[in-house]
Amino acid sequence: MSAAAASAATPVVHAVHENPEWFGVFAEALEAEGVPYRELVLTGGVLDLDDPPPPGVVWSRFSASSHTRGHGLSKEHTRAVLAWAEGAGRRVVNGRAVLELEVSKVLQLSALRAAGIDVPRTRVVVGTEHLLAAAQDFPTPFVTKHNQGGKGLGVQRFDHVDELAAVLAAGDFEEPVDGVTLLQEYVQPRDGSITRVEIVGGEHLYSVRADTLRGGFQLCPADACAVDPTTGRPVLPPGATLAPEPGVSLFSLREELDPGIVEKYLAFTRAHGIEIAGIELIESADGRVLTYDVNTNTNYNPQVEAAAPRSGPREVARYLGRLLEEERARG
Incomplete structure (x- = not known):
C-alpha cells in the first residue's frame, strides 16, 4: 500500500495484478499524481464473500501470461475478486467481461x-490431437498461437504442414494452458x-x-x-x-x-x-x-x-484518480 493510502476505510485504487515486476512504473505514476492505492497481488488465497469489498476503485491488470510465472491460480483468483467487487457495486476498471477477453x-x-x-483468417483447434488434421487444408505459411497468450506464447511459423507434423511427432509442440490453439494465416x-x-x-x-x-x-x-x-x-x-x-x-x-x-x-x-x-x-x-x-x-x-506527448502510466494514474474522486463524491 502506498503511503498515501490511509486506512482500510479510506477509498483508494485497488490495483489487482500478479506480477510486481510490471507494476513499478504505475506505482511511481500513482505516487506522483497523489492517488492513494494498494496492490492486490492475486496468486491464490481466501476470499470471504460475506465481507464487503473495500471502498474505492478496483483496477484489474491481470495478465494472460500469468501461468508462465508460476501463477496458475491467478486467473480464477482474479475472476473471484472482480465478481465480488462488481456484485457489491464497486467501480471496476477492466472488469470481469474484460478479463474474459x-x-x-x-x-x-x-x-x-x-x-x-x-482480423487474420483463423481456425480454432480445441485439443492438440486435432491440430494436424485441421492444418491439412489450411493455406501456408501459417502460424500457431495459444488462445490464452501474451508475450508471443506458442507462436510458431510453419511453411508446410509437414513441418508441423514433425514438431508434433517429436513432442516439441508447446501445449496451451487452456487446450486451445489458434491456426492462423501468416501475415507478411x-x-x-x-x-x-x-x-x-x-x-x-x-x-x-x-x-x-x-x-x-x-x-x-x-x-x-x-x-x-x-x-x-x-x-x-x-x-x-x-x-x-x-x-x-x-x-x-x-x-x-x-x-x-x-x-x-x-x-x-x-x-x-x-x-x-x-x-x-x-x-x-x-x-x-x-x-x-x-x-x-x-x-x-x-x-x-x-x-511521446503524454505518458501512459501518468495518464492511467490521472484517469484512476478522477474515478476515485467520483467515488468519494458519491459517498
Whole structure:
C-alpha cells in the first residue's frame, strides 16, 4: 500500500495484478499524481464473500501470461475478486467481461469481427490431437498461437504442414494452458513492423511501431527480448529474421496512423467496457489492415514514453484518480 493510502476505510485504487515486476512504473505514476492505492497481488488465497469489498476503485491488470510465472491460480483468483467487487457495486476498471477477453483470443477475434474490424483468417483447434488434421487444408505459411497468450506464447511459423507434423511427432509442440490453439494465416508485414494503439479512458494516447524483423513474435514492451547471460547480447526471438542490437529499441513512436482505424478501436473499447488497452494491428504486404490482439493489461516502453506527448502510466494514474474522486463524491 502506498503511503498515501490511509486506512482500510479510506477509498483508494485497488490495483489487482500478479506480477510486481510490471507494476513499478504505475506505482511511481500513482505516487506522483497523489492517488492513494494498494496492490492486490492475486496468486491464490481466501476470499470471504460475506465481507464487503473495500471502498474505492478496483483496477484489474491481470495478465494472460500469468501461468508462465508460476501463477496458475491467478486467473480464477482474479475472476473471484472482480465478481465480488462488481456484485457489491464497486467501480471496476477492466472488469470481469474484460478479463474474459484478455484470456481468450477466440473471444477477441470474434468480437473484433462482429465490430466490422478485419482480423487474420483463423481456425480454432480445441485439443492438440486435432491440430494436424485441421492444418491439412489450411493455406501456408501459417502460424500457431495459444488462445490464452501474451508475450508471443506458442507462436510458431510453419511453411508446410509437414513441418508441423514433425514438431508434433517429436513432442516439441508447446501445449496451451487452456487446450486451445489458434491456426492462423501468416501475415507478411508491409514494412517489417506492427502497430500498437494505446487507449486510456476512452482516448487515444499514442501509437507505437514495433520492429518485427528484430522482435519476431515476442513484442511485449516490458520485456521484448531476453538477454543471453553469457554474451550479454539480446537473444534472437522466435520469428525474427535480424538479430536485435544491444541498446537499440524495438519500439518507436508512430506519428501518423489512419484515424479511421483509431475511431473503430475507440468504439470497440467503449462497446466492451475496456478502459485501458493496447490494440495491435498489422498492415500487410497485400494491402490489408488486420487487427490480431487486444491487450488489456498494457505495458509501456520507456523509449517511446520519452518521445511521446503524454505518458501512459501518468495518464492511467490521472484517469484512476478522477474515478476515485467520483467515488468519494458519491459517498
